[in-house]
Amino acid sequence: MRRIVILAFAMLAAFIVVPAATADASEEGPDRVYFEETGHYLGGEFLEFWREYGGIQTFGYPMTPELEQDGMTVQYFERHVLEHHPDNPVEHQVLLRRLGAEARDARGLADSDPFQEVGESDSGRYFDQTGHNLDGGFLDYWESHGATRIFGYPLSTEFDHDGTHVQYLERAIIEWHPDNPDEWRVLFERLGAQAAERDGVDTSPRAHDGDTPHYSEDLWWEPEPHPNDPYGVTSPPAGAPVDEVKWMEVDLSQQMVRAWEGEQLVYAAVAATGRPAVQTPTGQWETYAHLRYDDMSGTTPDRGDYDLEDVPYVMYYDRGYAIHGTYWHQNFGTPQSAGCTNLTIEDAAWLFDWADVGTTVYVHGTTPGT
Numbered sequence: 117m118r119r120i121v122i123l124a125f126a127m128l129a130a131f132i133v134v135p136a137a138t139a140d141a142s143e144e145g146p147d148r149v150y151f152e153e154t155g156h157y158l159g160g161e162f163l164e165f166w167r168e169y170g171g172i173q174t175f176g177y178p179m180t181p182e183l184e185q186d187g188m189t190v191q192y193f194e195r196h197v198l199e200h201h202p203d204n205p206v207e208h209q210v211l212l213r214r215l216g217a218e219a220r221d222a223r224g225l226a227d228s229d230p231f232q233e234v235g236e237s238d239s240g241r242y243f244d245q246t247g248h249n250l251d252g253g254f255l256d257y258w259e260s261h262g263a264t265r266i267f268g269y270p271l272s273t274e275f276d277h278d279g280t281h282v283q284y285l286e287r288a289i290i291e292w293h294p295d296n297p298d299e300w301r302v303l304f305e306r307l308g309a310q311a312a313e314r315d316g317v318d319t320s321p322r323a324h325d326g327d328t329p330h331y332s333e334d335l336w337w338e339p340e341p342h343p344n345d346p347y348g349v350t351s352p353p354a355g356a357p358v359d360e361v362k363w364m365e366v367d368l369s370q371q372m373v374r375a376w377e378g379e380q381l382v383y384a385a386v387a388a389t390g391r392p393a394v395q396t397p398t399g400q401w402e403t404y405a406h407l408r409y410d411d412m413s414g415t416t417p418d419r420g421d422y423d424l425e426d427v428p429y430v431m432y433y434d435r436g437y438a439i440h441g442t443y444w445h446q447n448f449g450t451p452q453s454a455g456c457t458n459l460t461i462e463d464a465a466w467l468f469d470w471a472d473v474g475t476t477v478y479v480h481g482t483t484p485g486t
Contacts, residue, residue, distance in 0.1 A: 145336030155321020
């Protein structure tokens with residue numbers, strides 16, 4: 117996935133292409149790697165999940181191979197334990213163990229002041245499910261790395277623990293390290309390593325097999341773009357509502373969303389629209405509701421039920437169809453949704469702030485694979 121931000125200064129437009137920091141369905145690379153640092157392998161769905169939601173920064177290095185525990189495949193990492201739940205819907209099959217809640221209970225903290233419910237703060241986001249807030253850098257990281265689907269709800273307020281600013285979440289303990297470089301200021305307590313020791317699992321390193329590549333992000337790359345390069349679009353499609361002050365284009369054929377002001381392109385982002393079995397309808401509408409968060413559930417003929425909490429930056433335009441942010445996959449550029457138009461959280465946030473209720477949405481093209 118690549119994102120394009122187009123900034124117009126009078127008659128000059130500058131195109132800035134920003135590479136994604138997480139895994140992407142359009143990337144190519146190995147499906148199994150070896151970590152010299154701990155002597156363990158990581159592959160398959162766990163590798164995809166690990167790269168998609170923060171890699172070393174979020175999870176640390178693998179500390180064990182995949183193990184079978186109570187009929188479930190698990191793998192221990194420095195900061196978390198990944199579990200595979202094959203009977204769950206696809207977007208919830210890989211989950212983090214609830215190590216934050218376990219640590220709270222094991223340490224006898226549930227009755228301490230930071231864990232008592234509080235009122236809604238003036239900033240950030242309040243969760244009535246637990247009576248706590250997320251704010252600042254913790255909220256930013258939580259939202260951009262999977263939100264509830266990955267870390268669960270906050271269980272405490274922010275508080276100081278042995279000189280480190282921390283906050284307990286259901287599946288993690290998030291830490292603030294102000295002296296670190298910007299991208300490493302948010303880290304997580306090494307609850308995975310503690311769980312491995314407590315559970316008595318074997319963390320001894322495995323010898324390298326001589327064939328599996330050693331982990332490096334340089335192992336993954338984006339293939340050459342299709343000749344019909346969507347990033348080269350600078351003119352509206354035929355039939356577009358160019359007389360509107362602002363309007364959004366959903367291009368099914370190229371899996372793109374573009375923001376226009378009249379005939380001037382101001383923003384473009386790679387999207388994931390409805391799959392062939394649940395295609396995004398073509399046509400023209402106006403958005404009728406903009407919600408910072410919304411819960412979405414339903415049933416599809418190809419993948420069954422889905423139930424997604426706290427979907428961010430939702431703009432409804434036709435019945436239950438919407439343009440919104442997406443934390444449960446990074447497969448942008450390929451039809452993936454149940455009919456809505458999925459964007460990265462960053463792209464959805466930009467459009468949400470730019471568009472008004474009543475902004476025209478123009479959907480056209482043909483869903484790939486149909």
